Amino acid sequence: MTNVSLVGYTNKLSGRPGDEIDFKISSQSKSPIKAQLFRSINADPNPKGAGVVEENCDEFFPTQTFIGRNQMFFPGSYGKTNHPIALNAKNEIRLVLSVWPTQYCTHNQAFLAVDEIELFMNPDGYAELHFRGHAVTVPKKLILRQWYNIEACIGANSQLSISVKNLKQSLAIPKNTAASNILEENFSLDLNGVVSVGAKISSGSASQFFNGKIENPQIWTDGIISSNWDFSNDISGSFVVGKNCPDMDFFNSPTRGVKGACWDGSEHNWRHKPKHYGAIHFHEDDIYDFGWETDFSFKIPPNMPSGIYVMRISCNDQKDAMPFFICPPLGKPTAKLCVLISTFTYAIYGNHARPDYHAGWQDRIKEWGAYPHNPAEFSEYGLSTYNLHSDGSGICHASHKRPLFNLRPGYITFGDVDCSGLRHFQADSHLIAWLHAKGINYDIITDEELHSDGVTALKDYAAVTTGSHPEYHTSQMLDALTAYRDGGGSFLYLGGNGFYWRIVRHSDDHGLLEIRRAEDGLRAWASEPGEYYNAFDGSYGGLWRRNGRPPQQLVGIGFTAQGTFVGMPYNRICYDPKFDWVFDGVEDHVIGDFGFSGNGAAGFELDRIDPALSAGLNFAEGTKITVLAQSYDKANDFMLVPEEQLTHLTNLSGGPEAQAKRADMVHFTTEGGGQVFSVGSITFCGSLPWNNYDNNISKLLTNILKRFIGPV
Numbered sequence: 221m222t223n224v225s226l227v228g229y230t231n232k233l234s235g236r237p238g239d240e241i242d243f244k245i246s247s248q249s250k251s252p253i254k255a256q257l258f259r260s261i262n263a264d265p266n267p268k269g270a271g272v273v274e275e276n277c278d279e280f281f282p283t284q285t286f287i288g289r290n291q292m293f294f295p296g297s298y299g300k301t302n303h304p305i306a307l308n309a310k311n312e313i314r315l316v317l318s319v320w321p322t323q324y325c326t327h328n329q330a331f332l333a334v335d336e337i338e339l340f341m342n343p344d345g346y347a348e349l350h351f352r353g354h355a356v357t358v359p360k361k362l363i364l365r366q367w368y369n370i371e372a373c374i375g376a377n378s379q380l381s382i383s384v385k386n387l388k389q390s391l392a393i394p395k396n397t398a399a400s401n402i403l404e405e406n407f408s409l410d411l412n413g414v415v416s417v418g419a420k421i422s423s424g425s426a427s428q429f430f431n432g433k434i435e436n437p438q439i440w441t442d443g444i445i446s447s448n449w450d451f452s453n454d455i456s457g458s459f460v461v462g463k464n465c466p467d468m469d470f471f472n473s474p475t476r477g478v479k480g481a482c483w484d485g486s487e488h489n490w491r492h493k494p495k496h497y498g499a500i501h502f503h504e505d506d507i508y509d510f511g512w513e514t515d516f517s518f519k520i521p522p523n524m525p526s527g528i529y530v531m532r533i534s535c536n537d538q539k540d541a542m543p544f545f546i547c548p549p550l551g552k553p554t555a556k557l558c559v560l561i562s563t564f565t566y567a568i569y570g571n572h573a574r575p576d577y578h579a580g581w582q583d584r585i586k587e588w589g590a591y592p593h594n595p596a597e598f599s600e601y602g603l604s605t606y607n608l609h610s611d612g613s614g615i616c617h618a619s620h621k622r623p624l625f626n627l628r629p630g631y632i633t634f635g636d637v638d639c640s641g642l643r644h645f646q647a648d649s650h651l652i653a654w655l656h657a658k659g660i661n662y663d664i665i666t667d668e669e670l671h672s673d674g675v676t677a678l679k680d681y682a683a684v685t686t687g688s689h690p691e692y693h694t695s696q697m698l699d700a701l702t703a704y705r706d707g708g709g710s711f712l713y714l715g716g717n718g719f720y721w722r723i724v725r726h727s728d729d730h731g732l733l734e735i736r737r738a739e740d741g742l743r744a745w746a747s748e749p750g751e752y753y754n755a756f757d758g759s760y761g762g763l764w765r766r767n768g769r770p771p772q773q774l775v776g777i778g779f780t781a782q783g784t785f786v787g788m789p790y791n792r793i794c795y796d797p798k799f800d801w802v803f804d805g806v807e808d809h810v811i812g813d814f815g816f817s818g819n820g821a822a823g824f825e826l827d828r829i830d831p832a833l834s835a836g837l838n839f840a841e842g843t844k845i846t847v848l849a850q851s852y853d854k855a856n857d858f859m860l861v862p863e864e865q866l867t868h869l870t871n872l873s874g875g876p877e878a879q880a881k882r883a884d885m886v887h888f889t890t891e892g893g894g895q896v897f898s899v900g901s902i903t904f905c906g907s908l909p910w911n912n913y914d915n916n917i918s919k920l921l922t923n924i925l926k927r928f929i930g931p932v
């Protein structure tokens with residue numbers, strides 16, 4: 221395992237004055253570590269712009285020095301009873317369970333283990349039972365992604381025996397069985413220990429992780445079920461109650477709400493037929509919360525301005541930087557404008573190992589002094605929901621409670637494009653830097669506060685703006701944004717492909733998010749049929765569009781086309797004098813033909829209007845959505861998104877595909893008086909800093925903000 225020499229994370233990504241943020245750090249050096257606080261203004265390392273800009277914040281956090289220690293982390297999900305169990309049998313102990321293996325490994329993969337009993341799949345793919353130095357193996361390879369019932373018996377007839385039955389095969393096909401004599405006479409079957417599934421526990425630590433599903437583990441003593449864990453119970457939880465035996469806790473968040481051995485397609489919602497969803501999918505590389513000890517804490521002082529901050533740590537020649545977000549006290553805004561930071565989207569993308577990463581990117585990284593580590597080189601830290609587990613299944617959980625290499629100032633997402641190549645945190649800093657350059661005061665609210673505090677987090681702001689890519693939302697977040705807008709709040713959606721996927725936050729672990737890449741949409745992987753419902757709350761996962769809440773209902777536009785990291789200009793469409801205020805001081809017909817993201821303000825992922833999907837929006841009387849400017853994919857750099865496709869000739873827009881591949885910059889006013897400005901492009905914010913913040917996109921956004929919040 222390759223470890224980064226100095227790296228850390230925070231227990232939370234955001235807080236308000238009075239809240240405490242814990243910093244958890246691992247250092248391979250015993251030298252002192254220095255910690256310094258900065259305010260983040262610009263996180264783009266591109267030397268063609270301002271470079272990474274941060275302000276010293278010693279007044280809030282005097283530089284500290286502390287001695288570090290190496291902190292370990294332990295990937296691999298499994299279940300373990302919260303107490304040992306005693307197994308006292310006269311004649312036999314029998315283990316029964318169903319398994320669905322997904323990967324052969326060079327190590328044994330434990331199905332179930334207790335005390336001296338180990339039942340596992342060996343590297344040859346055979347089911348094997350070990351007991352006190354004796355072993356028995358069924359020499360018939362388990363086929364991946366097929367259900368097997370496995371019974372292992374110790375003791376009856378002084379034998380170890382094991383039988384394996386492929387549950388897909390007809391009853392006429394016999395079980396594969398094997399047995400071996402136990403040499404000892406009068407051996408005892410008095411055992412005592414914790415029971416584990418999906419891993420073996422020895423000296424308190426887990427190993428021999430299993431990749432695949434396990435269902436309905438049972439332990440029988442002398443013909444009676446003595447222990448049984450029904451995984452179809454409490455599917456949203458992180459443990460199951462044992463039947464007449466200790467409860468079983470799950471570690472490293474294996475996937476629940478997945479199809480079991482008896483799923484027959486008759487039901488797709490696990491809440492309706494939980495018995496069909498009695499399996500749990502374990503992965504050797506599941507890891508979401510490192511659980512590190514805290515090295516120091518920072519209590520947010522009452523006078524600390526809302527903003528984006530970075531705790532920089534250094535030790536010898538090693539360094540790291542942990543961003544976090546400070547919000548104002550609830551209900552006490554300090555600015556008219558609120559910048560909504562997409563921390564849930566950041567976490568969902570956390571440690572995204574891009575398939576196109578290659579070591580050649582390091583040349584630019586060194587030249588620009590950019591953040592050096594890429595998740596693609598450190599997969600053991602846990603990858604993102606845009607990646608796959610080692611067994612090929614999609615990663616559907618995410619958390620910020622571990623080092624996220626791509627959530628660092630100066631991190632480059634794309635290393636060989638003709639622009640800064642930024643996404644998310646770093647791309648959003650183009651907007652932050654612009655606000656500072658223009659002297660526009662702002663408060664920060666993150667997805668966390670939006671989810672937890674609802675519209676209360678926003679209601680006192682004249683305007684709320686997103687960053688470049690607010691893609692992932694819980695139902696609570698959409699409710700809050702809709703209530704804010706309908707209550708008369710003005711909303712700026714300065715991104716593309718926003719409000720796209722439904723996610724759910726775990727009710728016990730607030731850092732843990734779930735995504736099901738169900739049905740369709742532009743997907744990094746596809747959920748299995750029958751596994752479209754979230755385990756965390758039973759809701760139907762996938763696109764908000766498939767849940768009856770398309771982004772057009774909130775911001776007037778929605779995802780239509782995806783391309784490479786190229787940006788195009790917009791053409792002004794609206795010359796209605798009622799909207800001259802938008803273009804005040806903008807003489808050009810072509811706007812945004814420049815930028816640090818794709819060299820154009822309309823790029824990468826584009827949104828457009830769709831009257832069918834925005835139907836039902838309550839506009840102010842006599843008004844509608846006004847298209848201010850548009851950008852068409854004239855070079856055929858973009859593809860129409862799958863959910864818009866019908867046949868090879870037709871799509872849902874009703875017109876030619878080329879007409880649907882465009883960005884619409886729009887404005888509308890709701891019945892409640894709330895105004896919405898949407899740009900329909902991920903690369904829009906990248907144009908703001910161009911030419912030292914003096915350009916027509918910058919001017920246009922200034923005009924919008926003047927209208928929404930007053931003089932700026």
Ligand SMILES: [Fe+2]
Pocket residue numbers: 689691717
């Ligand atoms: Fe995205």
